[in-house]
Amino acid sequence: MNDWRNIKSSLKILPSVERVLEDERVSETINVNSRNGITRITRDTIEYYRNLVLSGEDLGDEAGILSRIRDEVARKVELTGRTSQRKVINATGVVLHTNLGRAPLGDCVTESLLRAASGYIDLEVDLETGERTHRERRVIELLELITGAESALVVNNTAAALLLAVNTFAGEGTVAVSRGELVEIGGSFRLPEILERSAARVLEIGTTNRTDLKDYERAVEDGASLILKVHTSNYRIVGYTDDVPLGRLAELGKAKDVPVMYDQGSGILFPLGKEGISGEADIGSLLSTGVDIMTFSGDKVLGGPQAGIIIGRRRYIEQMKKNHLSRALRVDKLTLACLEAVLVRYWRGETAMIPALHMIMTTRDEIAERAESFSAALRERTGETVEIEVVEGESSIGGGSFPLDPLPTALVEIRIGKSRASRLAGSMRGMDPAVFVRIKEESLYLDMRTVAEDEEQILLDSLEEGINRFSGKE
Numbered sequence: 200m201n202d203w204r205n206i207k208s209s210l211k212i213l214p215s216v217e218r219v220l221e222d223e224r225v226s227e228t229i230n231v232n233s234r235n236g237i238t239r240i241t242r243d244t245i246e247y248y249r250n251l252v253l254s255g256e257d258l259g260d261e262a263g264i265l266s267r268i269r270d271e272v273a274r275k276v277e278l279t280g281r282t283s284q285r286k287v288i289n290a291t292g293v294v295l296h297t298n299l300g301r302a303p304l305g306d307c308v309t310e311s312l313l314r315a316a317s318g319y320i321d322l323e324v325d326l327e328t329g330e331r332t333h334r335e336r337r338v339i340e341l342l343e344l345i346t347g348a349e350s351a352l353v354v355n356n357t358a359a360a361l362l363l364a365v366n367t368f369a370g371e372g373t374v375a376v377s378r379g380e381l382v383e384i385g386g387s388f389r390l391p392e393i394l395e396r397s398a399a400r401v402l403e404i405g406t407t408n409r410t411d412l413k414d415y416e417r418a419v420e421d422g423a424s425l426i427l428k429v430h431t432s433n434y435r436i437v438g439y440t441d442d443v444p445l446g447r448l449a450e451l452g453k454a455k456d457v458p459v460m461y462d463q464g465s466g467i468l469f470p471l472g473k474e475g476i477s478g479e480a481d482i483g484s485l486l487s488t489g490v491d492i493m494t495f496s497g498d499k500v501l502g503g504p505q506a507g508i509i510i511g512r513r514r515y516i517e518q519m520k521k522n523h524l525s526r527a528l529r530v531d532k533l534t535l536a537c538l539e540a541v542l543v544r545y546w547r548g549e550t551a552m553i554p555a556l557h558m559i560m561t562t563r564d565e566i567a568e569r570a571e572s573f574s575a576a577l578r579e580r581t582g583e584t585v586e587i588e589v590v591e592g593e594s595s596i597g598g599g600s601f602p603l604d605p606l607p608t609a610l611v612e613i614r615i616g617k618s619r620a621s622r623l624a625g626s627m628r629g630m631d632p633a634v635f636v637r638i639k640e641e642s643l644y645l646d647m648r649t650v651a652e653d654e655e656q657i658l659l660d661s662l663e664e665g666i667n668r669f670s671g672k673e
């Protein structure tokens with residue numbers, strides 16, 4: 200332990216910021232863009248070492264301290280200069296994992312995305328006439344043709360879509376919404392807060408568990424200029440409940456000339472019931488109820504990039520386009536490139552090529568087959584060190600969708616012991632690519648639904664490495 204005199208003399212030999220910046224290893228990394236940042240990193244690093252000295256740590260002589268600080272600064276500068284997004288292998292079975300970027304886009308967007316990113320494109324110009332045109336024209340045309348809507352509009356996400364729609368029709372008026380639908384959905388989306396920011400007045404009607412037509416009629420009499428109905432994606436109220444079917448609301452809206460809007464959220468463009476996923480209406484059948492405006496995300500079940508899609512009656516969409524907020528919420532060329540590429544797959548009937556949809560539509564038996572062969576391959580690599588078997592389980596679509604209708608799946612269970620399970624999962628997250636798994640009790644579970652076939656080899660390598668590291672004594 201150092202005494203005070205030693206601490207004082209150690210503080211004296213800490214280098215100045217200038218001294219560190221002059222050192223060759225640091226100075227060679229300085230350019231016009233990094234100078235201020237490197238100065239800040241240097242100051243913070245010296246401060247860190249000053250605190251070490253104050254806490255009594257012996258850092259050695261002047262040259263030693265300088266070289267430690269210099270190396271530390273050079274390391275931080277180098278790390279900052281790397282792009283840090285890391286590929287993740289998602290073995291959780293949550294298809295639309297918001298923390299992992301929701302819908303994976305796969306090969307079906309690569310060509311369009313590269314074209315749009317790497318050079319100039321005809322974003323806002325009609326090549327035939329040379330005239331200026333709208334950047335969203337192609338995705339709007341596809342959306343109209345696929346959904347049957349009169350018109351469409353695309354903004355940054357569904358939160359933005361709600362902001363724009365509610366502000367257009369209730370910015371100086373009143374939006375009526377059921378108390379049972381004032382939801383919070385993942386990713387810090389809270390409907391009440393957005394409504395408060397977009398409308399002059401939010402009229403909450405009905406109760407948490409029951410709202411009936413009379414409540415909506417009264418709201419219209421009270422001056423509601425927009426009726427909003429929201430899909431309560433991630434929760435259900437069960438028991439003594441009642442809500443008004445969309446068709447009845449649409450009739451009311453038409454009779455009173457008040458637009459009726461439905462925030463559907465997940466963007467199911469065709470009936471998924473055939474795929475064994477029940478309980479959710481698709482956009483087309485929802486539109487046929489006569490609802491005026493609908494909003495949904497591009498990166499949920501639709502399987503595309505982050506975007507907020509608004510479809511509905513032409514006169515209402517035109518009003519929204521004229522709202523100056525729409526300029527603040529417009530999407531960029533990369534989003535449009537990806538969304539167009541995905542919508543083209545719908546148009547051609549090639550939805551199996553859209554990764555998120557493909558994962559959702561994969562059957563339990565298909566997954567079980569992959570789980571069996573994966574387990575066999577893993578057992579071959581790890582021998583007797585852990586118990587590996589295939590068990591029944593459930594995948595979830597995620598992204599705040601379908602909470603009560605999980606998809607049946609088959610899981611690869613790796614029984615490794617309670618404390619080792621979470622340590623192994625942690626070490627898998629630290630790999631490159633990072634691997635995300637489920638943990639429960641003493642086991643790790645892998646759901647092959649969300650693992651692409653060409654990721655299986657890397658997953659095997661990572662698991663082998665991880666299991667070998669952790670299969671010693673507990």
Ligand SMILES: *Cc1c(COP(=O)(O)O)cnc(C)c1O
Pocket residue numbers: 356357358359384386388429430431432462463464465495496497506507598599
């Ligand atoms: C997910 C969701 C939202 C939010 O969508 P973002 O695109 O994430 O902004 C809004 N409403 C519903 C019903 C949703 O499911």
